Amino acid sequence: MNALAQRIVEDLPTPEPEITDGFHLVIDALKLNGIETIYGVPGIPITDLGRLAQAAGMRVISFRHEQHAGNAAAIAGFLTQKPGICLTVSAPGFLNGLTALANATTNCFPMILISGSSEREIVDLQQGDYEEMDQLAIAKPLCKAAFRVLHAADIGIAVARAIRAAVSGRPGGVYLDLPAKLFSQVMDAEAGAKSLVKVIDAAPAQIPAPDAIARALDVLKSAKRPLIVLGKGAAYAQADEAIRELVERSGIPYVPMSMAKGLLPDTHAQSAGAARSLVLKEADVVLLVGARLNWLLSHGKGKTWGAPGSKKFIQIDIEPREMDSNVEIVAPVVGDIASCVAALLDGMGKDWPTPPAAWTDAIQAKRDENLAKMANKLRKNAAPMDFHGALGALKTIMAERPDAILVNEGANTLDLARGIIDMHKPRKRLDVGTWGIMGIGMGYAIAAAVETGHPVLAVEGDSAFGFSGMEVETICRYELPICVVVFNNNGIYRGTDTDPTGRDPATTVFVRDARYDRMMEAFGGVGVNVTTPDELSQAVNAAMDSRRPTLINAVIDPQAGTESGNIGSLNPQSSVRKKPA
Ligand code: ADP
Numbered sequence: 001m002n003a004l005a006q007r008i009v010e011d012l013p014t015p016e017p018e019i020t021d022g023f024h025l026v027i028d029a030l031k032l033n034g035i036e037t038i039y040g041v042p043g044i045p046i047t048d049l050g051r052l053a054q055a056a057g058m059r060v061i062s063f064r065h066e067q068h069a070g071n072a073a074a075i076a077g078f079l080t081q082k083p084g085i086c087l088t089v090s091a092p093g094f095l096n097g098l099t100a101l102a103n104a105t106t107n108c109f110p111m112i113l114i115s116g117s118s119e120r121e122i123v124d125l126q127q128g129d130y131e132e133m134d135q136l137a138i139a140k141p142l143c144k145a146a147f148r149v150l151h152a153a154d155i156g157i158a159v160a161r162a163i164r165a166a167v168s169g170r171p172g173g174v175y176l177d178l179p180a181k182l183f184s185q186v187m188d189a190e191a192g193a194k195s196l197v198k199v200i201d202a203a204p205a206q207i208p209a210p211d212a213i214a215r216a217l218d219v220l221k222s223a224k225r226p227l228i229v230l231g232k233g234a235a236y237a238q239a240d241e242a243i244r245e246l247v248e249r250s251g252i253p254y255v256p257m258s259m260a261k262g263l264l265p266d267t268h269a270q271s272a273g274a275a276r277s278l279v280l281k282e283a284d285v286v287l288l289v290g291a292r293l294n295w296l297l298s299h300g301k302g303k304t305w306g307a308p309g310s311k312k313f314i315q316i317d318i319e320p321r322e323m324d325s326n327v328e329i330v331a332p333v334v335g336d337i338a339s340c341v342a343a344l345l346d347g348m349g350k351d352w353p354t355p356p357a358a359w360t361d362a363i364q365a366k367r368d369e370n371l372a373k374m375a376n377k378l379r380k381n382a383a384p385m386d387f388h389g390a391l392g393a394l395k396t397i398m399a400e401r402p403d404a405i406l407v408n409e410g411a412n413t414l415d416l417a418r419g420i421i422d423m424h425k426p427r428k429r430l431d432v433g434t435w436g437i438m439g440i441g442m443g444y445a446i447a448a449a450v451e452t453g454h455p456v457l458a459v460e461g462d463s464a465f466g467f468s469g470m471e472v473e474t475i476c477r478y479e480l481p482i483c484v485v486v487f488n489n490n491g492i493y494r495g496t497d498t499d500p501t502g503r504d505p506a507t508t509v510f511v512r513d514a515r516y517d518r519m520m521e522a523f524g525g526v527g528v529n530v531t532t533p534d535e536l537s538q539a540v541n542a543a544m545d546s547r548r549p550t551l552i553n554a555v556i557d558p559q560a561g562t563e564s565g566n567i568g569s570l571n572p573q574s575s576v577r578k579k580p581a
Pocket residue numbers: 107108170171230231232233234236237257258259260289290291292293294296316317318319322335336337338433434
């Protein structure tokens with residue numbers, strides 16, 4: 001340093017002790033724990049939080065509605081095993097995000113909803129604060145854990161607890177309530193830094209008991225018609241190689257639940273996906289891996305599962321209370337899937353007997369028969385398209401682009417796409433999950449693109465798309481490689497219903513021949529209207545190659561669908577129809 005510089009430095013007043021505040025501590029706590037992305041909607045009191053997070057190098061994706069930001073956070077959690085973060089404003093913003101938090105919890109996806117809130121003193125005396133609401137109380141029953149922070153010095157601990165609660169054991173949603181005053185609370189920067197916690201081993205391995213493994217192997221070995229069911233817990237666990245080895249070394253046929261598709265390629269010789277009805281009905285021993293016996297598996301009983309008492313269930317799950325939830329589990333294996341599958345493989349040894357050929361041959365025959373029946377329908381190149389023709393085109397594209405991520409919602413659009421489009425790699429299919437909820441489309445698509453960088457194909461019923469359609473602006477703003485295909489059949493299930501009184505449109509139909517493609521054009525993206533599978537193929541391939549935000553309005557025959565898609569049996573219908581007055 002030269003003399004002049006030296007004098008200037010000496011003349012400076014002694015610096016104030018460095019300070020930090022609530023805003024910075026939240027950001028530092030997230031970053032310290034490897035969280036780099038926030039999904040949210042800005043406003044009082046969290047506007048500066050988003051701004052400062054962006055300035056600190058985090059990716060902050062601003063949405064048009066909190067539900068979609070929340071869905072994005074939830075699926076980011078599923079894809080990465082780190083809790084996805086959703087950031088909302090008080091009361092209405094919080095409530096908009098809450099559906100996504102509850103959905104994440106229901107699906108066992110780790111996420112943290114961080115919401116600003118109004119001042120405790122005013123809220124608790126119900127004195128009518130700006131956006132007043134007792135958010136903590138409302139969130140509590142809808143998520144795994146809920147915390148509120150009143151002192152800046154507790155932010156580090158609160159974020160650590162939220163992360164642990166979200167990812168340990170059965171993953172789920174966590175709520176973190178941050179009242180407005182917290183953000184501007186200041187504290188000494190050094191003390192602040194020391195108050196932060198880097199979570200060590202956030203989701204500890206949960207090793208299954210050796211006798212549980214021995215019991216499971218005994219039951220499995222006794223099987224004449226064994227079956228493995230892979231659920232989205234197995235996809236989440238990222239134990240892909242071990243699961244493949246379990247399936248291949250045991251020789252047992254398997255069916256994937258929808259978001260477990262691709263864990264092994266759907267074209268795998270042991271996949272019984274195309275003979276699902278047969279194997280569920282006929283199997284004598286069923287090994288469930290990260291799949292619950294809820295409505296999606298007909299609760300493990302009834303017609304779907306054949307004669308009463310004809311099944312023995314083995315279940316691998318991290319949540320002990322899942323066992324016997326619907327039917328008796330004769331061999332519960334409680335632990336994390338990676339540890340459980342590793343222990344099973346250990347116990348199986350190298351010469352596990354292959355299942356009887358009578359069983360695997362019967363499955364093979366059924367599967368070939370069903371696939372052959374399907375093949376012709378998929379080749380139909382007519383206008384207007386039916387679901388099969390359109391999905392046949394998309395099936396080919398997904399086979400050629402196995403890294404692309406498929407997002408899928410709707411009724412017919414969902415059920416038929418799930419059956420027709422093969423998945424080739426793990427965690428590439430994201431859909432309506434445990435609730436069969438509409439509205440996950442654009443949120444999931446955005447997070448999938450942001451988190452993985454891979455192109456996303458969102459196959460959407462026209463109704464389903466409408467729930468999150470405004471987020472096409474978000475897709476354009478962040479220039480994400482997302483191609484949305486709207487299966488436009490003019491309505492919910494079908495586009496042909498009428499109001500018997502002749503006054504209004506029927507409850508299930510939309511504006512006829514709408515042009516959803518123009519919504520994407522409005523924001524600078526690419527819009528295409530297609531009427532044949534060939535045109536659809538061309539447009540999707542162009543979108544995937546260019547990685548430009550694209551929306552394809554795929555004109556589907558309004559008569560083609562069926563009410564409620566595959567789950568018509570759950571749809572109560574009145575047998576009393578009065579004549580219009
Ligand atoms: P699907 O809808 O595909 O049938 P579910 O959501 O019903 O799947 O079931 C997923 C199950 O996986 C849940 O019961 C959950 O507790 C369990 N699970 C999630 N992650 C793990 C893990 N790492 N290890 C063990 N079980 C897990």
